[in-house]
Amino acid sequence: MExxxxxxxxxxxxxxxxxxxVFLLPFIWMLSASFKPEIDVFKYPIEWIPKNWxxxxxxxxxxxxxxxxxxxxxxSIKVSVLTTLLSLVVSSMAAYAFSHVNFKGRNLLFVIVLMxxxxxxxxxxxxxxxxxxxxxxxxxxxxxxxVGSFSALGTFMLRQFFMGIHKDYLDAARIDGAxxxxxxxxxxxPLVRPALATYAILRFIWTWNDYTNPLIFLRSRHLETIxxxxxxxxxxxxxxxxxxxxxxxxxxxxxxxIFMVGQKQVMEGxxxxxxxx
Amino acid sequence: MKKxxxxxxxxxxxxxxxxxxxxxxxxxxxxxxxxxxxTEWSFIADLDRMKFVGFRNFTKLLDDPVFTTSFKNNLFLxxxxxxxxxxxxxxAVIIDKYVYFKSLFKIVFFMPYISSIVAVAIVFQLLFQPxxxxxxxxxxxxxxxxxxxxxxxxxxxxxxxxxxxxxxxIGFCLVIYMxxxxxxxxxxxxxxEIDGAGASTKFWRITFPLVSPTTFFxxxxxxxxxxxxxxxxxxxxxxxxxYSTSVVTYYLYTTxxxxxxxxxASSMALFLFGCVMLITIVQLYGQKKWVNY
Numbered sequence: 001m002e003x004x005x006x007x008x009x010x011x012x013x014x015x016x017x018x019x020x021x022v023f024l025l026p027f028i029w030m031l032s033a034s035f036k037p038e039i040d041v042f043k044y045p046i047e048w049i050p051k052n053w054x055x056x057x058x059x060x061x062x063x064x065x066x067x068x069x070x071x072x073x074x075x076s077i078k079v080s081v082l083t084t085l086l087s088l089v090v091s092s093m094a095a096y097a098f099s100h101v102n103f104k105g106r107n108l109l110f111v112i113v114l115m116x117x118x119x120x121x122x123x124x125x126x127x128x129x130x131x132x133x134x135x136x137x138x139x140x141x142x143x144x145x146x147v148g149s150f151s152a153l154g155t156f157m158l159r160q161f162f163m164g165i166h167k168d169y170l171d172a173a174r175i176d177g178a179x180x181x182x183x184x185x186x187x188x189x190p191l192v193r194p195a196l197a198t199y200a201i202l203r204f205i206w207t208w209n210d211y212t213n214p215l216i217f218l219r220s221r222h223l224e225t226i227x228x229x230x231x232x233x234x235x236x237x238x239x240x241x242x243x244x245x246x247x248x249x250x251x252x253x254x255x256x257x258i259f260m261v262g263q264k265q266v267m268e269g270x271x272x273x274x275x276x277x
Numbered sequence: 278m279k280k281x282x283x284x285x286x287x288x289x290x291x292x293x294x295x296x297x298x299x300x301x302x303x304x305x306x307x308x309x310x311x312x313x314x315x316t317e318w319s320f321i322a323d324l325d326r327m328k329f330v331g332f333r334n335f336t337k338l339l340d341d342p343v344f345t346t347s348f349k350n351n352l353f354l355x356x357x358x359x360x361x362x363x364x365x366x367x368x369a370v371i372i373d374k375y376v377y378f379k380s381l382f383k384i385v386f387f388m389p390y391i392s393s394i395v396a397v398a399i400v401f402q403l404l405f406q407p408x409x410x411x412x413x414x415x416x417x418x419x420x421x422x423x424x425x426x427x428x429x430x431x432x433x434x435x436x437x438x439x440x441x442x443x444x445x446x447i448g449f450c451l452v453i454y455m456x457x458x459x460x461x462x463x464x465x466x467x468x469x470e471i472d473g474a475g476a477s478t479k480f481w482r483i484t485f486p487l488v489s490p491t492t493f494f495x496x497x498x499x500x501x502x503x504x505x506x507x508x509x510x511x512x513x514x515x516x517x518x519x520y521s522t523s524v525v526t527y528y529l530y531t532t533x534x535x536x537x538x539x540x541x542a543s544s545m546a547l548f549l550f551g552c553v554m555l556i557t558i559v560q561l562y563g564q565k566k567w568v569n570y
Contacts, residue, residue: 093291119307
């Protein structure tokens with residue numbers, strides 16, 4: 001470490017840059033394989049930049065071939081968007097009440113919310129499955145959306161942000177005769193809008209990447225989301241590795257785009273809440 | 278008073294959707310898991326076929342070689358957490374102070390974390406392919422005559438999974454460490470430099486103790502998350518070869534949904550719950566003792 005101090009910043013930047021490339025090699029390999037004809041995928045030395053390109057044929061086959069990637073995509077978009085919206089509404093309402101409404105039993109209820117935090121999701125999959133069958137929510141997108149929307153995590157995270165609103169803001173409006181509903185919608189919500197965006201992006205990413213819930217709560221092929229779809233595609237199309245890689249790229253790409261756009265929010269949200277999906 | 282009543286009503290209305298959701302989707306299921314773990318039942322059978330068997334499921338667990346293997350694998354997977362944290366801390370310190378394009382590096386190392394674990398698992402299946410996968414081809418090219426079969430090998434499968442988990446998790450720890458490093462006052466380093474402290478002294482005497490709350494937080498959340506790893510096992514190895522990568526969540530899943538032993542699976546769920554609780558309790562008591570602010 002003594003030496004690194006004197007080493008120019010540039011050298012370390014180059015070293016870290018090389019490390020970063022090594023770190024990303026699996027992604028680069030995936031992308032490159034998805035652009036190649038099948039026989040070139042396992043060629044050695046690895047053709048990082050394909051000699052023969054077969055982009056259109058691969059992706060066309062994945063998207064419009066036997067496996068309905070367009071349907072998987074649509075299902076994932078639908079479930080992720082609706083889960084994010086519902087979760088935003090429910091979590092922000094609860095978070096607001098837990099931070100700025102003085103009602104009886106508030107602390108007790110909040111402790112209960114925190115306690116549900118500790119329950120590992122896999123430990124309650126079976127009863128959730130049973131309840132969904134009784135409520136006729138099994139094998140429906142609605143069920144999947146509900147499972148993703150009621151998380152203690154969202155309440156907890158957004159509460160932190162609502163706590164940041166100074167009481168004086170709300171009290172001033174209260175003196176003017178505003179009720180809690182008005183305070184919530186026209187004062188609190190606009191003030192935490194950036195935080196809501198952060199949470200929305202995180203929730204979208206987590207729902208998009210969710211594999212366990214669709215695996216348990218869906219049966220019908222036409223309802224399957226992208227994570228289930230790509231896994232089936234990989235296990236059923238056997239040796240068509242270039243196609244499988246094109247499918248993997250398709251599953252990751254929307255997230256990379258969202259992450260690039262909302263990069264600052266995601267990083268801040270992760271760092272602030274210190275949260276894990 | 279009317280005001281107070283209004284406030285109460287508003288509060289209940291605001292929290293009721295979340296509370297009802299948590300009640301139906303989390304709290305009641307937890308109670309059901311608890312009850313089911315003392316029964317012998319399959320969910321395809323009628324409710325009146327349910328038989329209470331006391332602690333028999335739990336004694337059976339201890340004699341079940343697949344379960345003990347799965348749990349042992351879970352304990353091995355815990356090793357991923359400290360390794361991941363150490364690498365992340367070193368990277369975070371370097372990126373924070375000693376390189377240009379900080380935010381670019383943050384993005385690079387964060388990429389695996391936001392990518393879907395299913396896609397990642399599928400890519401690594403090909404990378405680790407024993408005969409013509411790029412990793413083994415490269416190893417052969419540099420003279421390793423008989424490279425390991427990775428995911429297909431009884432002894433290499435679990436370490437391979439661990440390697441992937443480290444790769445996936447570094448970004449999360451890194452981003453949190455970077456935020457923690459920002460909070461360390463700069464003048465601490467400046468006065469240390471005046472006293473002639475080198476980089477390693479500064480790291481061990483200033484950085485390391487001051488980020489210890491973060492380290493502790495990452496350790497606890499990491500250990501808990503490690504007990505919950507399921508997706509990667511299911512997609513990457515399906516617990517194989519011969520249960521060498523099976524974990525409790527995966528065995529729970531196959532017991533409940535393939536073998537349809539609802540009661541037995543619930544006892545595993547309760548066991549899992551116990552593990553997470555244990556870590557949480559150790560955290561609550563240990564926090565004051567081990568973290569120096």
